[in-house]
Amino acid sequence: xxxxxxxxxxxxxxxxxxxxxxxxxxxxxxxxxxxxxxxxxxxxxxxxxxxxxxxxxxxxxxxxxxxxxxxxxxxxxxxxxxxxxxxxxxxxxxxxxxxxxxxxxxxxxxxxxxxxxxxxxxxxxxxxxxxxxxxxxxxxxxxxxxxxxxxxxxxxxxxxxxxxxxxxxxxxxxxxxxxxxxxxxxxxxxxxxxxxxxxxxxxxxxxxxxxxxxxxxxxxxxxxxxxxxxxxxxxxxxxxxxxxxxxxxxxxxxxxxxxxxxxxxxxxxxxxxxxxxxxxxxxxxxxxxxxxxxxxxxxxxxxxxxxxxxxxxxxxxxxxxxxxxxxxxxxxxxxxxxxxxxxxxxxxxxxxxxxxxxxxxxxxxxxxxxxxxxxxxxxxxxxxxxxxxxxxxxxxxxxxxxxxxxxxxxxxxxxxxxxxxxxxxxxxxxxxxxxxxxxxxxxxxxxxxxxxxxxxxxxxxxxxxxxxxxxxxxxxxxxxxxxxxxx
Amino acid sequence: xxxxxxxxxxxxxxxxxxxxxxxxxxxxxxxxxxxxxxxxxxxxxxxxxxxxxxxxxxxxxxxxxxxxxxxxxxxxxxxxxxxxxxxxxxxxxxxxxxxxxxxxxxxxxxxxxxxxxxxxxxxxxxxxxxxxxxxxxxxxxxxxxxxxxxxxxxxxxxxxxxxxxxxxxxxxxxxxxxxxxxxxxxxxxxxxxxxxxxxxx
Numbered sequence: 001x002x003x004x005x006x007x008x009x010x011x012x013x014x015x016x017x018x019x020x021x022x023x024x025x026x027x028x029x030x031x032x033x034x035x036x037x038x039x040x041x042x043x044x045x046x047x048x049x050x051x052x053x054x055x056x057x058x059x060x061x062x063x064x065x066x067x068x069x070x071x072x073x074x075x076x077x078x079x080x081x082x083x084x085x086x087x088x089x090x091x092x093x094x095x096x097x098x099x100x101x102x103x104x105x106x107x108x109x110x111x112x113x114x115x116x117x118x119x120x121x122x123x124x125x126x127x128x129x130x131x132x133x134x135x136x137x138x139x140x141x142x143x144x145x146x147x148x149x150x151x152x153x154x155x156x157x158x159x160x161x162x163x164x165x166x167x168x169x170x171x172x173x174x175x176x177x178x179x180x181x182x183x184x185x186x187x188x189x190x191x192x193x194x195x196x197x198x199x200x201x202x203x204x205x206x207x208x209x210x211x212x213x214x215x216x217x218x219x220x221x222x223x224x225x226x227x228x229x230x231x232x233x234x235x236x237x238x239x240x241x242x243x244x245x246x247x248x249x250x251x252x253x254x255x256x257x258x259x260x261x262x263x264x265x266x267x268x269x270x271x272x273x274x275x276x277x278x279x280x281x282x283x284x285x286x287x288x289x290x291x292x293x294x295x296x297x298x299x300x301x302x303x304x305x306x307x308x309x310x311x312x313x314x315x316x317x318x319x320x321x322x323x324x325x326x327x328x329x330x331x332x333x334x335x336x337x338x339x340x341x342x343x344x345x346x347x348x349x350x351x352x353x354x355x356x357x358x359x360x361x362x363x364x365x366x367x368x369x370x371x372x373x374x375x376x377x378x379x380x381x382x383x384x385x386x387x388x389x390x391x392x393x394x395x396x397x398x399x400x401x402x403x404x405x406x407x408x409x410x411x412x413x414x415x416x417x418x419x420x421x422x423x424x425x426x427x428x429x430x431x432x433x434x435x436x437x438x439x440x441x442x443x444x445x446x447x448x449x450x451x452x453x454x455x456x457x458x459x460x461x462x463x464x465x466x467x468x469x470x471x472x473x474x475x476x477x478x479x480x481x482x483x484x485x486x487x
Numbered sequence: 488x489x490x491x492x493x494x495x496x497x498x499x500x501x502x503x504x505x506x507x508x509x510x511x512x513x514x515x516x517x518x519x520x521x522x523x524x525x526x527x528x529x530x531x532x533x534x535x536x537x538x539x540x541x542x543x544x545x546x547x548x549x550x551x552x553x554x555x556x557x558x559x560x561x562x563x564x565x566x567x568x569x570x571x572x573x574x575x576x577x578x579x580x581x582x583x584x585x586x587x588x589x590x591x592x593x594x595x596x597x598x599x600x601x602x603x604x605x606x607x608x609x610x611x612x613x614x615x616x617x618x619x620x621x622x623x624x625x626x627x628x629x630x631x632x633x634x635x636x637x638x639x640x641x642x643x644x645x646x647x648x649x650x651x652x653x654x655x656x657x658x659x660x661x662x663x664x665x666x667x668x669x670x671x672x673x674x675x676x677x678x679x680x681x682x683x684x685x686x687x688x
Contacts, residue, residue: 075507087571087610118507118668125518125555126611128624128657135660148667157668161505164657166514167554169609183513183539185552202508245573245614252615290572320614328576336575340609 005257009215021140024101032218037154044113050225052237057210058318069197071205075117085169086289089320091241092211096130100137106214125165169344174208188400233259246323249274259305280325288317291405294412329432334413335363341406352403355386369429383407489530521655526557562604573614
């Protein structure tokens with residue numbers, strides 16, 4: 001059911017000019033900061049611990065606990081992660097465009113609580129309007145005296161800098177984001193020793209928190225951690241913003257009370273998703289970003305509860321739910337997700353860099369009607385090399401979790417829709433995709449990408465062996481980035 | 488073109504002043520260089536390297552890691568069609584195919600008049616309006632074939648010039664103050680120090 005919990009982070013969205021200081025102040029803006037600045041910083045940390053506020057970026061780590069792990073040394077930095085790039089997640093994008101002052105206020109509360117020297121808000125580069133709204137809001141906040149020197153007369157001073165990214169999924173990973181903020185390629189760092197709380201930006205102790213996490217802080221300070229913890233159940237406290245997309249009547253961001261709301265509510269309630277479009281049936285859904293293993297219709301009554309979803313072998317992750325109806329080709333869906341990870345791999349670790357490419361290539365030939373039955377075992381074997389045991393959460397063979405996330409969609413696909421994979425292989429074509437055949441897209445997609453030198457790219461008659469995949473050009477449709485990725 | 492103009496050098500220096508370490512300003516300054524020329528020219532990157540006291544190879548090696556930076560000339564309008572999952576299952580492949588036919592170029596290609604570059608991109612976080620695209624990173628959602636044609640005509644005729652600046656221009660709002668926090672202030676102290684009004688981007 002939908003509970004009557006009032007929205008927290010979306011309370012102002014929809015109000016006229018919600019992104020301006022005027023509108024923000026008219027609706028209680030900066031009251032949380034004013035109150036926080038009269039409190040002992042340690043007490044704010046305690047309120048956030050009491051609130052059970054789990055990080056809203058994807059990993060779901062307790063925000064209060066993270067702050068408590070900060071190594072006590074000067075300088076200390078606060079970095080806000082607004083690099084939202086997990087496919088089908090679009091909540092932080094909305095928060096940055098529609099309520100930037102709330103993020104700035106939360107950032108200042110956090111900076112005060114942890115005693116930060118300087119704060120940086122890393123905004124995904126592609127969010128041009130988000131960057132403009134965040135920058136305008138920061139200018140307003142400086143003029144208002146809420147940022148900078150002697151904030152609101154409290155004696156507390158801190159500067160905030162809006163930092164644009166430049167297009168790289170991996171920079172949402174906190175250590176890659178720090179590298180990027182240092183002006184480098186977004187290569188994740190090894191943990192240990194590079195736990196940001198101990199050794200982060202410029203090797204200084206650093207807290208990296210998500211935009212939505214920050215957006216909750218003004219409310220928590222004003223209403224108390226217990227009021228937040230009273231919403232939801234147990235560790236899944238408060239409300240949370242879910243990005244609902246795919247084959248639903250009303251795809252959008254919805255803020256609902258955690259744990260008391262189910263996937264069924266989110267997808268079918270007339271005030272939320274409004275059900276599957278047309279007269280179609282639910283085939284499967286992604287419960288928390290494309291890194292997450294899929295759920296089927298039998299799991300639709302599960303609560304939006306971090307631990308329950310974890311126990312069922314997936315995750316709430318970044319809070320994005322993608323609904324796929326019975327017209328969806330699951331091979332194509334899994335292939336598209338695999339291709340994404342392959343393209344976005346930073347290239348540091350072999351299992352991710354090479355394994356992702358092999359999986360992309362095998363998935364591609366199955367979807368395009370060139371697969372073999374042994375390909376299913378081959379897929380699972382490669383997946384097992386990237387994430388041994390194929391469990392969830394996955395075992396790591398790489399520096400960060402991008403690599404071990406690659407198998408999710410393929411393993412889900414084969415587990416739930418093995419017959420559909422087999423039909424592709426037996427019929428030598430995708431049963432869903434007549435248009436592609438008609439338009440000649442299949443032939444084009446089969447053409448090797450690199451011209452000369454890529455003759456070893458997937459050949460329709462080649463053996464399904466590792467050798468065929470090694471060192472071959474990817475053979476996929478050319479896409480932005482590939483032609484200059486390696487100079 | 489190519490080397491940064493005097494005004495942009497000034498903007499770059501102000502950006503450098505916002506960070507504890509100089510190199511942190513690299514990506515924001517590359518955005519300025521791309522705004523100036525529409526893409527990152529070799530001379531532009533070499534100039535950025537000078538400003539940051541970096542080897543040009545470091546600048547190029549960083550720029551080429553990021554999808555938004557172009558190290559070759561692109562059109563005045565870069566049309567980026569998302570084909571990731573939510574868009575895929577809402578007809579993105581068909582939209583991309585239509586875009587190819589309408590513009591007469593494959594993804595990665597630029598029209599002969601230099602007006603449009605088409606590219607296929609990963610999720611741009613606008614999935615509530617799938618299928619979607621951006622033009623110079625300005626978002627357009629629920630795009631059918633007719634919508635696409637109209638959009639292209641409006642762009643070509645300059646009807647969207649206010650909403651969609653030329654390629655490379657990312658953030659049109661400039662930072663109005665430099666760093667102000669400085670030394671700690673005693674609580675209750677009436678701190679009259681006026682903020683420096685230098686404008687940094």
